[in-house]
Amino acid sequence: MQIDPALFEENERTNPAENHRQFAEVGSLACNAGGVLPSVTVAYETWGTYTGDNAVLVCHALSGDSHATGWWSRIVGPGMPIDTSRFFVIGTNALGGCQGTTGPASNAPDGNPYGSRFPIITIEDMVEVQGRLLKQLGISELLCVAGGSMGGMQALEWTIQAPIPVRKAFITASSSSHNAMQIGFNEAARQAIMRDPKWKGGDYAVNDQPVDGLSIARMVGHLSFLSEQAFDIKFGRKLQKKEAFDYKLGVEFEVESYLNYQGDKFTTRFDANSLLIFSKAVDYYRVESLVGSESDYLVASFSTDWLYPPHQSEAIHQMALRAGCRSRHLQIDLPYGHDAFLLDAEYQGAALTRFLAE
């Protein structure tokens, strides 16, 4: 297998300029878990021209946003599998997020941030809000809904709720239900935030969030995004800008510097409460049947993705077949771990291109 270490760098490009972000008001929401949001704003972006049968909705993972041509630049763009010169592509920031859509850092009607008052959100709520937006935009059918990780859960849920008809769903590196290990990683991340004194029960000032807890949470995330092999390719035992150990508690190895850098950088663009809300949403999610779905499925997984192991994708595929749907599961042998869904254009990209042309 040919390994290109430079590939890993692509994963840095997840939050570029806000570009042509737009906003829509989609009304009040009675949340699936019981809470109420008096009004919901959705941040979204579109690319291309709508022709009635070419709409593709792209759903982001835990740390993403509406800018799908940024964080999924190998999949979404002109000439890419989700070809913005042929399709009308919509990216939205998920409900509960911190990139323009209503979330814990948004102001409640009293003019103060929701903070601890923000309700628990489910994947079902995210899809409800996206459905309202797409109806407002005059979209009557989705050619495809696509997403990886948490985005794959939204894509899966779209084929169940189908607020507008969904012809195809591309679900990569995802799951119909978190297992105990996935919940465990999320819980360690949540505790890192919630045990930071600066979290203050969720009611911190927006410009003074629990940065250390959030940074630790993101480090735990990055540990789960790479595989052992990916860590070895990327870092090995290389030292951080030195020839010999300093023998101190601080950074010695490159991998240590990387984790601290990723953790700290994340705190400049992401709200700690949004991470809590998203991580709960994916832990709660569980699909047991796709009976009634009218969609075709392309499910992709990666051999070294131990966070979302291929057998979880196979379970989605089998569930789709049992529901009488057309489905394919593509298991891809790449060394990049969970991050592969962001990095791989070649294998999942080719399959997605064919899937969209069928």
Next chain:
Amino acid sequence: MQIDPALFEENERTNPAENHRQFAEVGSLACNAGGVLPSVTVAYETWGTYTGDNAVLVCHALSGDSHATGWWSRIVGPGMPIDTSRFFVIGTNALGGCQGTTGPASNAPDGNPYGSRFPIITIEDMVEVQGRLLKQLGISELLCVAGGSMGGMQALEWTIQAPIPVRKAFITASSSSHNAMQIGFNEAARQAIMRDPKWKGGDYAVNDQPVDGLSIARMVGHLSFLSEQAFDIKFGRKLQKKEAFDYKLGVEFEVESYLNYQGDKFTTRFDANSLLIFSKAVDYYRVESLVGSESDYLVASFSTDWLYPPHQSEAIHQMALRAGCRSRHLQIDLPYGHDAFLLDAEYQGAALTRFLAE
């Protein structure tokens, strides 16, 4: 494969009553990494009667202590593979620990805890200190040195330094060198401690340590000790003492409760600075050759141990063969992840019994 979920509970028994812990003064130590300890105390326990050719040293992992019949009750005890009715068994608390051997929480000559002044310790230093103790005890040869994880590194190092001759080494679930992923997990744990405001640069009061950071660090550890399969067997998606979700940020699933419990319990028996010192020791360790070793090796690994994957044990085995030593690598198919080295008596135990009888 027969799975007994009750097996997992055994892992709780890592820190029972202190029993017949003894203490020895082994003098000052010029540490491998440059620091100096003016005097070193070693906490140790022994079982059985020394007959000149029956001494077995048991080395503990990161969270263990001298009480080998406690944390390794399936391997060490009367009638067990390391049979305390036949062998003279010695357990020591490793240098840098917090169970009686000199560590960061011990008082320096000025009467205050070392804290941030405690030097970086290496696996080589741990073995030097154990060697001095065994010489004091009048032991002229080790029939065997045995350990798992960090204890396996000490066992491996014993065959290199051999302060007294070592006939056999049993090294289970361990490595001759941490890879980037292993260092990464340790770094996330270290940062959780060091970013806790109560850490205070390492100079906290011994009775007021950074409990939240230490608890998070331990949760990260536990995530790496189990396998996906072990998490599923042990917890699945079972809820914590309820029938339905509460939809809140707190604990919903049993696995969340388990991680918080393990994390918090750990803070009542372990010093945060000792965790830092031990985790650095294992990250620094690297063996590239066993040329000169006079020992026989039994190396064991577990199929689902992704923290210390079997290929790392195979590397030790191959290194031993290249050095002209007798060696065997036993790869055991069990679902318990890294914890398997504490839980498995049947497979590694049988092999160890034969190895000691050869």
